[in-house]
Amino acid sequence: MTDQTIFISILAAAVTAGTPILYAALGELVTERAGILNLGVEGIMLAGAVSGFIAAVTTGSSWWGLVAAMAAGGAVALIHGVLCISLRANQVVSGLALTLFGTGLSGYLGKSYIGMPVPHPFKVEPLGPLANIPYLGPVFFQHDILVYASYLLVPAMAFFIYRTRPGLILRALGENPAAVDALGFKVFNLRYLYVIVGGMLGGLGGAYLSLAYAPSWLENMTAGRGWIAVALVIFALWSPWRAMIGAYLFGGVDALGFNLQILGVTVPVFFLSMMPYLFTILVLTLVMARRGGRLTAPGALGLPYNREDR
Amino acid sequence: MPVKLEKRLAPSTAMSLAVPAVAVVLALLFCAVFLSLTGRQPFELYAAMLEGALGSSYGLSETAVKAIPLMLCGLGISLAFRMQLWNIGAEGQLYLGAFAATWVPLTFPNLPAIVMLPAMVICGMATGGLWALGPAYLRVKWQVNEIITTLMLNYVGILWVNYFVYGPWRDPKGFNFPLTAEFPAAALLPTLGSSRIHIGLLFALILVVLFIIIFRNSRWGYEIKVIGASERAARYAGMDIKRNMYIVMLMSGAICGLAGMAEVSGIAGRLQPGLSPGYGYTAIIVAWLAKLNPLAIVFVSVLFGVLQVGGYIVQTYGVPASVAAMIQGAVLFFVLGGEILTQYRIVFPGLKGVSADD
Numbered sequence: 001m002t003d004q005t006i007f008i009s010i011l012a013a014a015v016t017a018g019t020p021i022l023y024a025a026l027g028e029l030v031t032e033r034a035g036i037l038n039l040g041v042e043g044i045m046l047a048g049a050v051s052g053f054i055a056a057v058t059t060g061s062s063w064w065g066l067v068a069a070m071a072a073g074g075a076v077a078l079i080h081g082v083l084c085i086s087l088r089a090n091q092v093v094s095g096l097a098l099t100l101f102g103t104g105l106s107g108y109l110g111k112s113y114i115g116m117p118v119p120h121p122f123k124v125e126p127l128g129p130l131a132n133i134p135y136l137g138p139v140f141f142q143h144d145i146l147v148y149a150s151y152l153l154v155p156a157m158a159f160f161i162y163r164t165r166p167g168l169i170l171r172a173l174g175e176n177p178a179a180v181d182a183l184g185f186k187v188f189n190l191r192y193l194y195v196i197v198g199g200m201l202g203g204l205g206g207a208y209l210s211l212a213y214a215p216s217w218l219e220n221m222t223a224g225r226g227w228i229a230v231a232l233v234i235f236a237l238w239s240p241w242r243a244m245i246g247a248y249l250f251g252g253v254d255a256l257g258f259n260l261q262i263l264g265v266t267v268p269v270f271f272l273s274m275m276p277y278l279f280t281i282l283v284l285t286l287v288m289a290r291r292g293g294r295l296t297a298p299g300a301l302g303l304p305y306n307r308e309d310r
Numbered sequence: 311m312p313v314k315l316e317k318r319l320a321p322s323t324a325m326s327l328a329v330p331a332v333a334v335v336l337a338l339l340f341c342a343v344f345l346s347l348t349g350r351q352p353f354e355l356y357a358a359m360l361e362g363a364l365g366s367s368y369g370l371s372e373t374a375v376k377a378i379p380l381m382l383c384g385l386g387i388s389l390a391f392r393m394q395l396w397n398i399g400a401e402g403q404l405y406l407g408a409f410a411a412t413w414v415p416l417t418f419p420n421l422p423a424i425v426m427l428p429a430m431v432i433c434g435m436a437t438g439g440l441w442a443l444g445p446a447y448l449r450v451k452w453q454v455n456e457i458i459t460t461l462m463l464n465y466v467g468i469l470w471v472n473y474f475v476y477g478p479w480r481d482p483k484g485f486n487f488p489l490t491a492e493f494p495a496a497a498l499l500p501t502l503g504s505s506r507i508h509i510g511l512l513f514a515l516i517l518v519v520l521f522i523i524i525f526r527n528s529r530w531g532y533e534i535k536v537i538g539a540s541e542r543a544a545r546y547a548g549m550d551i552k553r554n555m556y557i558v559m560l561m562s563g564a565i566c567g568l569a570g571m572a573e574v575s576g577i578a579g580r581l582q583p584g585l586s587p588g589y590g591y592t593a594i595i596v597a598w599l600a601k602l603n604p605l606a607i608v609f610v611s612v613l614f615g616v617l618q619v620g621g622y623i624v625q626t627y628g629v630p631a632s633v634a635a636m637i638q639g640a641v642l643f644f645v646l647g648g649e650i651l652t653q654y655r656i657v658f659p660g661l662k663g664v665s666a667d668d
Contacts, residue, residue, distance in 0.1 A: 039457065043639075079643060088653075089646040092396055092457065093598050097646060100591055101639025107632025109348070219632075224465050231458045270473035277462040285454050293453035 010252065010259050011139040018251025019147050020045070020208040020222075024229035025236065025243045026157060027073075027201025032233055033161065034194035035174040037302040038080050039095025041202050042226025043102020048073040048203025049210040050106040053113060053217040060119045062211045066204065069211075073203020074196045076102055081195040085188055088304035103220065113217045121215035122146055144212050146204075150244075158240040170194065174298030177305045187305050202226070224277060231280045235287050237296060246283075253279045315654040325652040330599055333644035334613075340644070341637050355629060359620025369619060371505040375577060377615030378507075379404065379569045379586065381514035381608055383593030385521060386565030388602040390442075392525075393538045393558050399445065399460030400566040401590025402467030403438040407567025408574045409471050410437035412490060412581040415497035416479060423496035430497060430571055438567015439560040441467060446559035450552045456559075464590065472583050479581065490581040499576035508576030513568060514608065521604035534558060566590065587618070588635070595642045614638060 024041050031038045038044075051072035056065030080098050083089040122144040130141040140151075161167040169190065172180045177187045205225070210217050228250055236242035257272035288295070342352035363373045383400040390397035411434035414426060421429065441463060448454035472488070481491040499508040525531040537544040537551055544551055569589065574581050596614055600606035621634025 083643065083646050087647045087650045089649060093594075093642070094646050096398065096594055097639050097642035100595065100635060101643065104632045104635025104637070104639050108630045108636050111630035111632070224462070227458060227461050231455075231462075234455065234458075268473055268477060270469045270476070274466045274469050277465045280462050281448075281454075281459050284458060285448055285452060288448075288452040288454045293451075295453075 006259065006263070008135065008138050010255050012142065013255035013259065014248050014252035015140060015147060016143060016213060016251070017254040018247035018249070019143075019150055020205040020213060021225050021229050021232060021250055022150050022154075022244055022247035023205030023208060024202045024226055025232040025247055026153060026240060027198040027205065028229055028233045029198075029236065029238055029240060029243055030157070030170070030194050030201070031077075031198030032301055033170050033174045033238060033298060034191050034198075035177060035298055035300040035303070035305070036081070036084055036191055036195050037091045037095065038077065038098070038195065038198060039092060039230060040076070040080055040098025040102065040226075041229050042222055042224065043099035043105075044073045044076050044199050044202035045102075045206035045209070045222045045226045045229075046106035046220070047076045047102045048206030049221060050110040050113075050206075050217060051203070052207030053118065053210040054109065056118050056120075056211055057113060057116055062118065062120050062122055065118075065211050066207055069203040069207030070200040071203070073199040073201070073206065075199070076105075077195050077199020077202065078192075080199075081192050084304065085191050085195070088306065091302050091304075099226070107219050110217050110219065114219065116217070118211055118215040122212035146208050146212055154240045154244045161240065171298075174300055177300055181305075181307065187307075191305070202229075205229070228276060228280050231284050234295065234297075235283055237287075238298065249283075250276060250279065314657045315650070316657045318653060318655055321652045322655075325648075326601065329648035329651060330601075330645055333599075333648050334641055336644045337637060337640035340640050341633075344636075345633070350629060355624055355627065355633075356620075358624055358627060359634075360616070362623025363616040363619040367505075369623075371507050372619045372622075373612065373615040374505075374507045374511065375615075376618040377608075377611040378510045378514060378576075379573055379589040380593050380596050380611035380614055380618075382510065382517070382569035382572065383566050383590050384596040384600065384607040384611055385514065385517050385604060386562045386569070387593050388597040388600070388604065388607060389521075389534075389565070390558055390562040391538075391597055392602055393534050393554065394541075395446075395449070395555060395558060395562075396457045397442060397445075397460050397559060397562050398457050398594065399442060399463050399467075399563070399590070400569075400593050401586060401588065402460070402464035403441050403563040403566035404570035404573070404586055404590050405464075405467040405471045406441040407434035407438035407564075407570030408581060408585055409467075409474065409570070410434050410567070411571035412479070412493075412574055415493045416490060419494050421496060426494075426496045427499065427575070430575055431568065434567045434571030435564035436567070438570060439562075439564035441567070442559045442563025443556065446556050450555050471581065471585070475581055475583055481580075488583055493575065493579050497575060498579055499572060501576070506577065508572065510569075510572030510576050513572060517565065518604040518608060525604075530554075530557075587631075592618070592635070592638055595638050598642060599645055 024045055028038060028041050048069035052065040052069030055068030056062045076098060080094050083094045084091045124142055124144055127141040127148060131137045161170060169180055169185060173190055181187050209221055232243055232246045235246045253276050257275050260272060345352040345355060363369045383404060387397055387400050411430040414430045414433055445456045445459035448459055449456045475488045475490055479490045481489055499510060501508045533549045533554055537549060537554055541551060573585055592614055596607060596610045600610045617634045617637055621631040625631050
């Protein structure tokens, strides 16, 4: 391989490695925009990955796998919703509980599926003439359909958040829920909606791992990607476009470690595997340091809403 | 009938005791539904877990063995949680503590126990503490979210230990298994009789007493509580918040590091991968379930030790051990959901003067 083809293959790998993180980060982004902090993304992704895998193996169709993964992600997120929206629980601790529960649940459900193949995993399907564009084609348009779907989801979500009326309400939910309430919208119902939608996207991110990226089920196969997605939302300053850039950046670091080994770099594999985690800390620190420790997070993020406190 | 929540003037003591107890029962029922949906006999399974963990002297000693790291990590975590510092990094701090403690006998194998063991404790605690100090620095300096940084460092810490046991520290006489050489006898913590219960239990109990004294009688304990309740109030009172963040994270990490030292020195007798089945994560639930109360952490740790051992036991029935983690997560859900009852009173406006509790 020439240096150029290696470079292109690393970039292409960055996109596939970044896609599960991207879906999960977009899910967390809408959840946080609605004012709910969900630190359970890791658990949600695992629940999605395992349910998607089991459904795909049982029905023989990966599409049913996706449906199951989104349902599982939404259902697990709903627990967080009930605790944090209706019961005003501590959102940090509830999210942690969700991660632990999701890890246990997926380990329990998936035990007998370890090592099984997916009957029809999502395969690479070059996207018509776009796939032949020099450089861009192989990097962006020689992937599976879920990657292409994420290309549509990012602009759609950006349009929704910044250009539509429901998007305006969503932003207000996270900034000032009392104002949304005063306009006559049901704050609780809307927050439930976005928490569940966020969970469904997290489940989809998990299913991408088990049905397209791997494609197989391994215990704890997310390996911290859910947490990286949470960090990514901060890095992205709650913007879908920046989340996309960030996801590919993280995917690139992930892919780089793998490719450095192929290139014969003699760094022990353990240190290469540390890179995404250290990179997360580094990036988060840079973002915070550049902004002098102040963020433009949604104003009501993490605070339970209580009508009587208005 | 509409239900109203009325804020209590003071948190209800009765409820703060009843909620965790009821939560455990509800979590078991919740998981029972789930288990039977997946074709298991939940109550037989629970009985087997209890029997396995408490029905024999071996089971009892294993339960204590699993409870020790939970106590230590739970205590370490609770210290940070009291100040609203979310140290999620107990797992990594445990691994780093184990790593540093292992360095002592590997480098100086001929030290007498009286020097060796204290050196291992000091190295383990110092390294665990320093591992937590990094996130504290980033938090103080630039408000970097410590949840994410401490959690990311868990993965790094585990990989770090794996590098050493698969690489430079691998026992040349170990048939290529990823294990360090066995520790000399002087590097092993004394155990209770012939059981596997080691003196780490004593470490935990000493810490409990220390915690109680610190939080009842010391100015420092008072400062931590005030900062946790309201940073603004603490600042007006002239308390040094940054300094306390450093100290608390350092101590928190050090205690988790001690847990790692106790695991290699008291149980494994060497450093190996998979040293902890997630004690650092389970300890988060333990700390919260115990309401950060040091004495309660001891009891909850024993309860979770039962779950952990029970989880291993039911593997012989073909049930994955992760069933324990699932139940633990569910317990925390119900505790969290029930906490509203300690802060609020449920009122049925239809029935005048009757409330749902006390």
